[in-house]
Amino acid sequence: MTGTVAAPRRxxxxxxxxxxxxxxxxxxVITSIxxxxxxxxxxxxxxARLVSPSGFLAQMFPPDLSRVDRIAWKLLExxxxxxxxxxxxxxxxxxxAILATDRLSPHPVVKIIARGLIAFFRTVPDLVWAIFFIIxxxxxxxxxxxxxxxxxxxxxxxxxxxxxxxADTGPQDALRAIGASxxxxxFSAVVPACLPSFTATSLFxxxxxxxxxxxxxxxGAGGIGVDLKVAFDLFNYDEALTxxxxxxxLVVAVEQGSNxxxxxxx
Amino acid sequence: xxxxxxxxxxMAGSTPVGPVLQVSGLVKSYGGPTILQGVSFTAFxxxxxxxxxxxxxxxxxxxxxxxxxxxxxxxxxxxxxHDVGALSDRxxxxxxxxxxxxxxxxxxxxRISALSNVLHGVQSRMSGPQSWWQWAAPEPVRAEAMAxxxxxxxxxxxxxxxxxxxxxxxxxxxxxxxxxxxxxxxxADEPDASLDPxxxxxxxxxxxxxxxQDGLTLIVISHRLEHTMEFSDRIIGLSNGHIALDVAxxxxxxxxxxxxxxxxxxxxP
Numbered sequence: 001m002t003g004t005v006a007a008p009r010r011x012x013x014x015x016x017x018x019x020x021x022x023x024x025x026x027x028x029v030i031t032s033i034x035x036x037x038x039x040x041x042x043x044x045x046x047x048a049r050l051v052s053p054s055g056f057l058a059q060m061f062p063p064d065l066s067r068v069d070r071i072a073w074k075l076l077e078x079x080x081x082x083x084x085x086x087x088x089x090x091x092x093x094x095x096x097a098i099l100a101t102d103r104l105s106p107h108p109v110v111k112i113i114a115r116g117l118i119a120f121f122r123t124v125p126d127l128v129w130a131i132f133f134i135i136x137x138x139x140x141x142x143x144x145x146x147x148x149x150x151x152x153x154x155x156x157x158x159x160x161x162x163x164x165x166x167a168d169t170g171p172q173d174a175l176r177a178i179g180a181s182x183x184x185x186x187f188s189a190v191v192p193a194c195l196p197s198f199t200a201t202s203l204f205x206x207x208x209x210x211x212x213x214x215x216x217x218x219x220g221a222g223g224i225g226v227d228l229k230v231a232f233d234l235f236n237y238d239e240a241l242t243x244x245x246x247x248x249x250l251v252v253a254v255e256q257g258s259n260x261x262x263x264x265x266x
Numbered sequence: 267x268x269x270x271x272x273x274x275x276x277m278a279g280s281t282p283v284g285p286v287l288q289v290s291g292l293v294k295s296y297g298g299p300t301i302l303q304g305v306s307f308t309a310f311x312x313x314x315x316x317x318x319x320x321x322x323x324x325x326x327x328x329x330x331x332x333x334x335x336x337x338x339x340x341x342x343x344x345x346x347x348h349d350v351g352a353l354s355d356r357x358x359x360x361x362x363x364x365x366x367x368x369x370x371x372x373x374x375x376x377r378i379s380a381l382s383n384v385l386h387g388v389q390s391r392m393s394g395p396q397s398w399w400q401w402a403a404p405e406p407v408r409a410e411a412m413a414x415x416x417x418x419x420x421x422x423x424x425x426x427x428x429x430x431x432x433x434x435x436x437x438x439x440x441x442x443x444x445x446x447x448x449x450x451x452x453x454a455d456e457p458d459a460s461l462d463p464x465x466x467x468x469x470x471x472x473x474x475x476x477x478x479q480d481g482l483t484l485i486v487i488s489h490r491l492e493h494t495m496e497f498s499d500r501i502i503g504l505s506n507g508h509i510a511l512d513v514a515x516x517x518x519x520x521x522x523x524x525x526x527x528x529x530x531x532x533x534x535p
Binding site for chain 1 (some may be wrong): 447
């Protein structure tokens with residue numbers, strides 16, 4: 001080999017706008033923390049209260065198991081809300097996703113409207129949807145199911161549409177050349193190709209739905225969240241801990257179950 | 267192929283048969299380059315027509331224009347008695363159902379069975395779930411799909427996932443799907459290109475035999491000279507978007523055909 005080659009400079013000169021951008025981001029982070037973080041003395045007092053002998057943590061332990069059976073029934077209702085909301089959301093997400101997909105949408109305007117609705121459903125938090133549906137159908141699990149359904153249309157609609165956009169177009173073109181109808185192409189070529197992705201998205205939607213359904217009760221939309229709120233309001237922290245632990249078991253069980261199904265099916 | 271081409275008509279046996287395809291002044295341009303520059307030719311019923319040309323000569327574009335998978339810029343295509351350019355969307359779907367297409371990449375739907383893929387061919391004349399999945403199909407349709415698989419020699423693979431089959435077997439399934447259409451004319455876009463030499467020859471022979479048995483017109487793009495010489499009645503050569511050659515295969519000189527292929531022929535002078 002001939003002589004050594006000089007290593008390049010460690011840092012390259014960047015354009016001025018890049019430096020400005022970096023400074024703006026750093027300033028945003030610092031001001032955000034400064035304006036919202038708790039004062040240190042408050043944090044210190046709060047932590048001391050939390051761990052004191054008569055404090056919050058001490059009152060939580062041991063968890064109160066006297067009402068486990070009632071909590072279990074409410075947990076079942078929460079799971080049913082999650083399953084119903086996810087199932088309805090997935091069913092409605094599918095046509096929305098078709099309308100939002102470039103090659104499958106009947107018209108560009110329809111595609112834009114479908115994409116806009118999916119983005120809107122996804123952007124508004126499910127707690128806000130829950131409050132909206134409580135006004136429409138009243139307190140209880142029905143409002144929760146509807147909130148979860150809308151949230152899942154936004155979530156699954158986006159991922160279903162992305163999967164359909166990415167599907168190999170060859171088989172679709174082959175069926176189009178045969179003279180197949182739009183529905184024929186969708187169900188014969190697109191759906192089989194997207195099935196692994198659809199399955200993964202559906203299972204993630206169920207997991208998301210289970211986590212969401214536990215919180216919806218906080219605003220009165222049914223499920224275990226109502227009991228958690230009441231337990232906190234009445235300072236029954238030992239019962240609240242029982243509810244939190246049982247919710248944790250449910251969420252972990254659903255996640256493990258969906259991981260197992262994903263591994264088997266995909 | 268046994269049809270005899272005589273002055274604008276063809277004699278298939280003793281019955282005179284007119285042209286099934288007439289292309290006149292076909293032009294296709296993508297704004298900048300003009301891919302097809304006034305292509306004209308005629309194909310007669312029951313005849314096997316090979317289209318040859320180097321990469322980029324416009325062969326695949328021509329084939330796609332014939333069934334309006336690509337809309338031509340100008341020119342006229344008459345196929346099976348239709349002015350293809352004037353067909354409405356609905357009429358175009360009905361027209362396409364009579365034209366079988368075999369692709370270079372088989373374009374089968376992965377993850378589902380060979381039988382379901384063949385069954386999709388029936389979507390040319392039937393719609394709804396019964397034409398989407400083999401388990402939902404009426405018994406006569408399933409039987410016809412099985413018969414098509416049997417004709418191409420892969421009936422024993424009917425319920426296997428199509429993506430678990432070899433390249434040659436997949437191309438046979440694609441041909442079975444084409445047969446399921448009950449087409450009158452078959453367009454084949456380099457059906458042997460992505461296969462090993464033996465599988466490629468087997469597929470070309472199968473396609474040629476099936477076309478002969480069913481009296482189908484076969485228009486095949488070929489990139490192998492030996493297949494062109496063996497499996498066609500007539501050859502047209504495309505060069506820079508023009509038809510630079512139109513000759514009966516029996517009278518074609520393989521040496522003169524070389525310039526239409528990208529790779530030299532083994533053993534040729």
